[in-house]
Amino acid sequence: MIQVQQYQHILQQTTKHKAQLIAVSKTKPKEAIQELYDLGQRAFGENKVQELVDKQEALPKDIQWHLIGSLQRNKVKYIAPFVHLIHSIDSLKLLQEINKRAANEGRVIDGLLQFHIAQESTKFGLTIEEACALLDSEAYQAMEHVRVVGVMGMASFTDDTNQVQQEFEQLYQHFEHLKNTYFSNQASFKELSMGMSGDYEWALEAGSTMVRVGSLLFGTR
Numbered sequence: 001m002i003q004v005q006q007y008q009h010i011l012q013q014t015t016k017h018k019a020q021l022i023a024v025s026k027t028k029p030k031e032a033i034q035e036l037y038d039l040g041q042r043a044f045g046e047n048k049v050q051e052l053v054d055k056q057e058a059l060p061k062d063i064q065w066h067l068i069g070s071l072q073r074n075k076v077k078y079i080a081p082f083v084h085l086i087h088s089i090d091s092l093k094l095l096q097e098i099n100k101r102a103a104n105e106g107r108v109i110d111g112l113l114q115f116h117i118a119q120e121s122t123k124f125g126l127t128i129e130e131a132c133a134l135l136d137s138e139a140y141q142a143m144e145h146v147r148v149v150g151v152m153g154m155a156s157f158t159d160d161t162n163q164v165q166q167e168f169e170q171l172y173q174h175f176e177h178l179k180n181t182y183f184s185n186q187a188s189f190k191e192l193s194m195g196m197s198g199d200y201e202w203a204l205e206a207g208s209t210m211v212r213v214g215s216l217l218f219g220t221r
């Protein structure tokens with residue numbers, strides 16, 4: 001079921017760029033995840049909370065689970081005990097809920113601020129102004145159980161590589177701006193999550209540290 005050669009090729013590319021591969025297993029069966037796990041893959045991404053929880057319960061406990069889809073506040077509690085990284089933080093209220101649930105679990109949960117960089121209005125995420133307002137807020141500064149470690153974004157779904165490259169470049173600029181303005185003494189702010197099956201090579205060229213690849217590994221959904 002797994003595209004083994006494709007997997008090895010992508011791993012080579014990510015290694016060359018010192019980036020990490022997140023295998024996006026949404027909609028795919030546990031057997032497929034286990035197969036990739038047996039090849040050595042440990043980081044997997046899901047976009048739905050219920051599916052993530054079901055898979056986490058059934059699969060090896062050393063898997064690092066990444067939540068990459070939009071997250072409703074009332075569902076944070078289900079993933080708070082185990083989630084490795086939340087890629088899709090797009091509001092102060094969501095951060096507050098993550099902070100609260102992480103505190104209940106005695107954990108610090110890592111997250112990325114999701115930016116809106118694509119032309120499609122259906123894709124969600126913050127503007128740079130909104131992100132700065134969030135990081136400037138007293139509420140954020142008082143949080144002890146959530147740690148912002150970088151940014152995430154999705155480029156437009158288009159064949160226009162120029163457009164995609166521009167969007168990745170913009171996300172890189174946002175990342176640099178936040179790093180210099182808010183995180184200059186925090187080495188933990190280092191993740192730039194961008195790139196999917198159709199554009200991960202461009203993303204790596206543009207400085208991505210985490211590519212989220214699904215269909216190239218597991219086949220089309």
Ligand SMILES: *Cc1c(COP(=O)(O)O)cnc(C)c1O
Pocket residue numbers: 024026047068069154195196197198212213214215216
């Ligand atoms: C589905 C998804 C991916 C992976 O998409 P592919 O095109 O299958 O590689 C990456 N990021 C997010 C946020 C997704 O929802």
